[in-house]
Amino acid sequence: MPRFVNWETPQGCGLGFQNSEQSRRILRRRKIEVSLQPEVPPSKQLLSTIMEDSEKHIEVEVRKFLALKQTPDFHTVIGDTVTGLLERCKAEPSFYPRNCLMQLIQTHVLSYSLCPDLMEIALIKKDVQLLQLCLQQFPDIPESVTCACLKIFLSIGDDSLQETDVSMESVFDYSNSVHDEKMEEQTEILQNGFNPEEDKCSNCDQELNKKPQDETKESTSCPVVPKRAALLNAILHSAYSETFLLPHLKDIPAQHITLFLKYLYFLYLKCSENATMTLPGIHPPTLNQIMDWICLLLDANFTVVVMMPEAKRLLINLYKLVKSQISVYSELNKIEVSFRELQKLNQEKNNRGLYSIEVLELF
8 A cells, every 4th residue: 555645636635625716716706806895085984983983093083084185075084074063962871082172173174153062062071271272262142152162261270271271372471460570660651541650530549548568469460371361262252242242241240340441441451551462372463352341241240340349449449440531532533633734744745746845834
């Protein structure tokens, strides 16, 4: 009997050889079928991912999608993605992919009207960082939502703010404003037409003289922590209509209104130190924005604020501020009349067509 195996002759293992060959053919056929199938677009992959996967995996997939070259349907995909995430947030209270939402907001293609539920959920979560970003990015936020954000920004505790990561780009350096001796020494210098220490009202002077020296530094120190200041600056940056904003301002507690007024007064004084200084993120003119908000807050809450003892000194300072502004605008009107006269003389000079020397006395 031979002691070797002839592989060319069919043996008992021939059946196994045929099975392996058949398996390879099946695998090749499947590969061909897979290669012929259309590739799933990244946008559809992303939309399917957000409905089932974990927050971390969704965040990775969103980052990958945003890194790709933008396609014509980019805006639509972003809107659908945000809508899908928000629907899942409502269905699953524990699901809140804030990092993904912030990435999508920073694409600059979203607006409030496109995803109104976004700020609603952020208000429920009291996510001040996300609310600040929405106020900076969305141009069409309703006044009711703006006031809801303002309530949270004013009511959240300082300890909670310390643990929150907010954008500080709109906050300039306050270090020189606290107990600024130079500012106290220059009380006679008008700041944009306003001197907080000067007033012709004898009653106001009597009230101020009764206050201790520590309160005289009230206008030179920021009444809120820097992170709260950054959030309030986002409110100042948002667009609004006075008609629609005023009714909602009446719903804010009086102590919060007083705090906001103190910050606005401090901000006005700080900006008045340098008329050319503007706050990043706030469109110029900054001083006019601040004055508009002061007037709106007083119009909506004056009868309540005037009854608060802690707001008495603030109201006196605001009275002096408004009085000084009236004086400034009065002087500007006089200058405007003078410029008009100069313009008329210049037109007459051009009409003459002759060389002449003229002397104009304004005062």
